[in-house]
Amino acid sequence: MTAYDVVIVGAGPAxxxxxxxxxxxxxxxxxxxxxxxxxxxxxxxxxxxxAVEVLVGLGWRTRSTATGRCRHCA
Incomplete structure (x- = not known):
């Protein structure tokens, strides 16, 4: 059995x-x-x-973070 220091459930952005x-x-x-x-x-x-700043700081690069596109909805 393999032991891990950290187990994370859920592989979404967070x-x-x-x-x-x-x-x-x-x-x-x-x-x-x-x-x-x-x-x-x-x-x-x-x-x-x-949160986008945090993701970019972790090295995440996407079209959205590269272009800085922001959309506001009511």
């Missing part, structure tokens, strides 16, 4: 970011999700501006 941060800190990480990837439903349809 779980994947937590796994990345833990791994960069030297932890052995197991990231679990019930869905197959890539999936049809994207997560993170609405991300707060500060």
């Amino acid at each position: 779980g994947a970011s937590a796994a990345l941060a833990a791994r960069r800190a030297g932890a052995s990480v197991l990231l679990l999700d019930r869905s197959d990837f890539p999936r049809d439903k994207p997560c993170g349809d609405g991300i707060a501006p500060h």
